[in-house]
Amino acid sequence: QTSALKISHQFPGGTIKEGDFRDRLVRNFAAEVEKRSKGAMKFEIYPGSSLMKTNAQFSSMRKGALDMALIPLSYAGGEVPELNIGLMPGLVVSYEQAYSWKTKPVGIELTRVLQEKGIVLISWIWQAGGVASRGKPVVEPEDAKGMKIRGGSREMDMILKDAGAAVVSLPSNEIYAAMQTGAMDAAMTSSTSFISFRLEEVAKALTTGRTGAYWFMFEPLMMSKAIFDKLPKDQRDMLMTVGAEMEKFALEAAKKDDIDVAAVYQKAGAKVVDLSDGTIKKWQDIARKTAWKDYGAKNEGCAKLLALAQQTL
Amino acid sequence: MLARSLNWINLQVLRLSMAALVLTSAVLTYSVATRYFFKTATDWQDEASVFMLVGAIFMCTAYVQSMRGHVGIEALATLLPASVNRVRATVVDIVSTLFCSFFAWKSWTLFHEAWAEGQTTSSSFAPPLWIPYSLMAVGMSLLALQLLLQSVLHVAGGDGEGDAK
Amino acid sequence: MSELSIGLSYGAVTLLVMFSGMPIAFALGTVAVTFMYFFMPASSLDTVTQNVYEEMASITLLSIPLFIMKGAAIGKSPAGQDLYSAIHAWLHKVPGGLGIANVFACALFAAMAGSSPATCSAIGSAGIPEMRKRGYSPGFAAGIIAAGGTLGILLPPSIVMILYAVAAEQSLGRLFLAGIGPGLLLVALFAGYAVVRARQEYKQALVIYQQGGPKSAYLIEEHFTLAQKVEMLPRVLPFVILLIGVMVALYGGLATPSETAGLGGLMALGLIAVVYGIWRPKDVAPILTSTLKESTMLMLIIGMSLLYSYVMSHLHISQGAAQWIVAMQLSKWVLLGVILLMVIVLGFFLPPVSIILMTAPIILPPLKAAGFDLIWFGVVMTIVMEMGLIHPPVGLNIFVIKNVAPDIPLKDVIWGVMPFVGLMFGAVFLLCLFPGIVTGLPNLVMGVK
Numbered sequence: 048q049t050s051a052l053k054i055s056h057q058f059p060g061g062t063i064k065e066g067d068f069r070d071r072l073v074r075n076f077a078a079e080v081e082k083r084s085k086g087a088m089k090f091e092i093y094p095g096s097s098l099m100k101t102n103a104q105f106s107s108m109r110k111g112a113l114d115m116a117l118i119p120l121s122y123a124g125g126e127v128p129e130l131n132i133g134l135m136p137g138l139v140v141s142y143e144q145a146y147s148w149k150t151k152p153v154g155i156e157l158t159r160v161l162q163e164k165g166i167v168l169i170s171w172i173w174q175a176g177g178v179a180s181r182g183k184p185v186v187e188p189e190d191a192k193g194m195k196i197r198g199g200s201r202e203m204d205m206i207l208k209d210a211g212a213a214v215v216s217l218p219s220n221e222i223y224a225a226m227q228t229g230a231m232d233a234a235m236t237s238s239t240s241f242i243s244f245r246l247e248e249v250a251k252a253l254t255t256g257r258t259g260a261y262w263f264m265f266e267p268l269m270m271s272k273a274i275f276d277k278l279p280k281d282q283r284d285m286l287m288t289v290g291a292e293m294e295k296f297a298l299e300a301a302k303k304d305d306i307d308v309a310a311v312y313q314k315a316g317a318k319v320v321d322l323s324d325g326t327i328k329k330w331q332d333i334a335r336k337t338a339w340k341d342y343g344a345k346n347e348g349c350a351k352l353l354a355l356a357q358q359t360l
Numbered sequence: 361m362l363a364r365s366l367n368w369i370n371l372q373v374l375r376l377s378m379a380a381l382v383l384t385s386a387v388l389t390y391s392v393a394t395r396y397f398f399k400t401a402t403d404w405q406d407e408a409s410v411f412m413l414v415g416a417i418f419m420c421t422a423y424v425q426s427m428r429g430h431v432g433i434e435a436l437a438t439l440l441p442a443s444v445n446r447v448r449a450t451v452v453d454i455v456s457t458l459f460c461s462f463f464a465w466k467s468w469t470l471f472h473e474a475w476a477e478g479q480t481t482s483s484s485f486a487p488p489l490w491i492p493y494s495l496m497a498v499g500m501s502l503l504a505l506q507l508l509l510q511s512v513l514h515v516a517g518g519d520g521e522g523d524a525k
Numbered sequence: 526m527s528e529l530s531i532g533l534s535y536g537a538v539t540l541l542v543m544f545s546g547m548p549i550a551f552a553l554g555t556v557a558v559t560f561m562y563f564f565m566p567a568s569s570l571d572t573v574t575q576n577v578y579e580e581m582a583s584i585t586l587l588s589i590p591l592f593i594m595k596g597a598a599i600g601k602s603p604a605g606q607d608l609y610s611a612i613h614a615w616l617h618k619v620p621g622g623l624g625i626a627n628v629f630a631c632a633l634f635a636a637m638a639g640s641s642p643a644t645c646s647a648i649g650s651a652g653i654p655e656m657r658k659r660g661y662s663p664g665f666a667a668g669i670i671a672a673g674g675t676l677g678i679l680l681p682p683s684i685v686m687i688l689y690a691v692a693a694e695q696s697l698g699r700l701f702l703a704g705i706g707p708g709l710l711l712v713a714l715f716a717g718y719a720v721v722r723a724r725q726e727y728k729q730a731l732v733i734y735q736q737g738g739p740k741s742a743y744l745i746e747e748h749f750t751l752a753q754k755v756e757m758l759p760r761v762l763p764f765v766i767l768l769i770g771v772m773v774a775l776y777g778g779l780a781t782p783s784e785t786a787g788l789g790g791l792m793a794l795g796l797i798a799v800v801y802g803i804w805r806p807k808d809v810a811p812i813l814t815s816t817l818k819e820s821t822m823l824m825l826i827i828g829m830s831l832l833y834s835y836v837m838s839h840l841h842i843s844q845g846a847a848q849w850i851v852a853m854q855l856s857k858w859v860l861l862g863v864i865l866l867m868v869i870v871l872g873f874f875l876p877p878v879s880i881i882l883m884t885a886p887i888i889l890p891p892l893k894a895a896g897f898d899l900i901w902f903g904v905v906m907t908i909v910m911e912m913g914l915i916h917p918p919v920g921l922n923i924f925v926i927k928n929v930a931p932d933i934p935l936k937d938v939i940w941g942v943m944p945f946v947g948l949m950f951g952a953v954f955l956l957c958l959f960p961g962i963v964t965g966l967p968n969l970v971m972g973v974k
């Protein structure tokens with residue numbers, strides 16, 4: 048069979064050398080597999096949600112209607128509650144810890160949960176993030192008090208609420224306009240998205256994740272199990288091998304963006320602040336009694352994953 | 361009989377949808393006011409609005425169809441002789457019925473999945489997805505029924521009797 | 526079957542089904558599902574409804590019904606008539622004055638709404654009947670509103686520009702500012718055309734009358750004393766309050782763009798309740814009914830067209846075409862010309878949102894490499910996509926007009942919009958010659974890139 052495997056993602060499209068690293072990762076992955084399989088496997092890449100809406104990707108993969116996708120795992124948290132662990136503030140505080148998941152019990156359990164739902168994890172990708180604000184920087188939890196902030200996920204919103212912030216919910220493509228007019232004071236997202244959203248034009252301060260963060264997002268490259276299982280063994284192995292090899296590229300690129308975003312904002316005249324271990328600890332303490340508790344109480348699977356993840360702290 | 365009950369249902373649905381429309385504006389206005397005056401979280405208003413508006417739109421499709429309000433390009437209708445045109449209109453109604461029945465069926469399976477798995481949206485408000493899916497399923501089923509009625513009336517030769525004009 | 530032959534048959538079948546008279550929404554859905562059945566994995570059929578739901582379940586898109594409601598509250602109540610009589614009293618000496626007023630009204634509404642059909646519907650529900658009442662030919666009246674409505678996506682805020690900015694990784698603030706100059710250019714061109722055409726229609730009406738034909742409303746001489754004119758001014762007040770209220774909420778940072786839609790809708794209902802005593806359910810019902818009718822028709826088309834474009838994307842049709850163009854290694858301006866031509870052809874079938882999502886990732890890198898400023902291109906592409914909104918077979922604004930003024934035959938509407946399509950072509954040409962119209966304002970406000 049010669050039909051190409053379709054890989055979908057929501058990030059801006061570029062080329063193999065230039066652009067958003069998540070798009071470049073997918074292109075690198077595709078090129079490498081094509082090369083090694085001597086053209087037996089081909090890919091079509093659909094950046095910028097050009098195939099289907101972001102939220103439709105996960106369940107389309109489960110049904111075998113989409114071959115592969117690179118998605119923030121927590122986006123599927125409404126469908127499979129366990130997956131909210133992909134963006135659990137304070138549960139991951141460094142890249143080293145993040146990437147250690149893959150081989151530890153938490154990673155093995157997460158892989159199993161996904162398999163059970165019809166998804167194969169191909170490549171582990173983690174990203175740190177921060178806060179951009181149009182006024183004072185949000186560093187300590189006290190800073191958030193009274194600010195209109197978009198946390199961007201259920202768990203982050205819970206923590207912000209506890210810190211006294213007025214949580215705002217709006218689509219990610221309205222962030223720029225809302226920050227510009229002041230309908231919103233601050234937003235949280237990954238360093239890479241901060242760069243592509245060009246929020247430095249409307250933000251006066253940035254809290255980065257370059258020295259550590261309480262906001263780490265898991266956004267793996269995944270594949271439909273129904274499609275995966277139909278492939279011959281050598282091709283399956285090849286996908287897994289190349290996927291694992293991409294993790295080094297992802298780690299380096301994500302760390303580079305953490306540093307680059309600071310430079311971009313600095314150049315635009317924004318105040319750039321880093322997080323100390325003490326501050327991360329404060330946010331973690333709030334997370335523990337709000338988001339973690341809420342997540343652990345959802346079902347047994349969640350409780351188990353949470354316990355296993357805490358072992359890596 | 362079926363025509364009359366459908367018309368009655370459509371009218372009730374229309375009334376509910378009107379209420380939903382006004383309520384949605386009120387909810388969004390409330391969101392602006394409460395954030396401005398009290399600096400409280402506004403994390404449920406968008407989704408509540410989406411549910412109400414999606415619901416209103418799908419639920420009203422049958423009503424709109426009963427008024428033949430789904431716009432099409434009727435350029436051919438004026439060119440064809442009357443008898444051929446009747447065949448054309450009948451075929452169009454039947455194919456539309458088939459498509460909408462398919463869509464209604466797949467909406468019910470989607471609803472069933474969301475119900476069985478307890479799916480919610482992934483926001484902090486996290487309302488269950490079976491709510492909008494069920495509105496979509498009911499609305500599209502009503503639409504399919506409405507189209508079926510109109511097709512049958514076409515075939516029976518009672519031109520336009522299914523239309524509540 | 527090759528990508529090319531699948532693509533051609535997709536287009537041909539679509540045209541056939543649409544011209545059969547099947548409602549556009551069902552036609553798009555039927556064609557999409559049929560091609561899905563034959564050319565895509567069987568499991569795709571299980572994802573149809575979720576795809577449509579996910580496409581529609583965005584508050585940005587769903588603000589369209591709320592904007593339509595705001596327009597209907599004014600247009601379907603005495604508020605609209607009062608507003609237009611006041612405008613008429615002040616502008617009746619200017620040839621095409623009412624037409625100009627409608628172009629301006631569209632531009633003002635466009636500055637509040639991010640979507641073109643919403644703008645078209647809001648202004649058209651009162652604007653078209655008022656213009657016809659005063660003698661404008663149906664096609665002309667429809668053309669002004671259909672074309673004026675397209676400004677919705679060129680003047681900020683704009684759903685389409687938001688998507689473009691994300692896809693092209695360009696500054697949204699810069700892009701919004703860049704749309705203002707060309708937007709005003711189009712306003713001027715449309716208004717100028719309105720003057721010329723109204724004069725022409727006036728002369729024709731005069732000839733017909735002098736030859737013993739019926740007397741057109743164009744020829745009714747009206748006189749308003751200054752006192753009368755001043756007396757009419759307060760009637761404009763509710764509209765001004767609404768306009769200022771919404772603008773302050775949006776640009777003053779009180780409301781997000783989607784919240785603005787709800788706020789504006791409620792304010793409009795509140796105003797007609799206070800000023801005109803329209804608050805009883807039976808009085809408000811006609812407004813809400815027409816809003817729901819129109820929104821349902823429109824949103825179902827949008828939802829199904831997104832399903833249609835999903836199939837098109839999966840079959841790699843528009844991507845294939847874009848890649849084919851890029852691979853031709855054309856010179857700078859030929860490349861631009863061919864790409865814009867492709868956007869026009871896609872505009873036959875798809876709304877702007879789908880065109881951007883599918884083609885942007887492929888056409889933008891070569892355009893950038895050829896030395897085009899992507900902000901400039903974004904504005905030019907938006908204008909070209911606006912043309913798609915007013916030409917058949919899928920032209921959302923045309924369908925809105927069909928709904929607002931069902932008695933105007935489609936043929937008249939299409940002939941009525943053609944001059945405006947010509948003006949848009951002219952505008953694109955001007956932007957190529959004088960890119961400063963686009964880049965001037967953003968460079969002034971945000972500094973040269």
Ligand code: NA
Binds near residue numbers: 637681
């Ligand atoms: Na606009």
Ligand code: NA
Binds near residue numbers: 913
């Ligand atoms: Na078109």
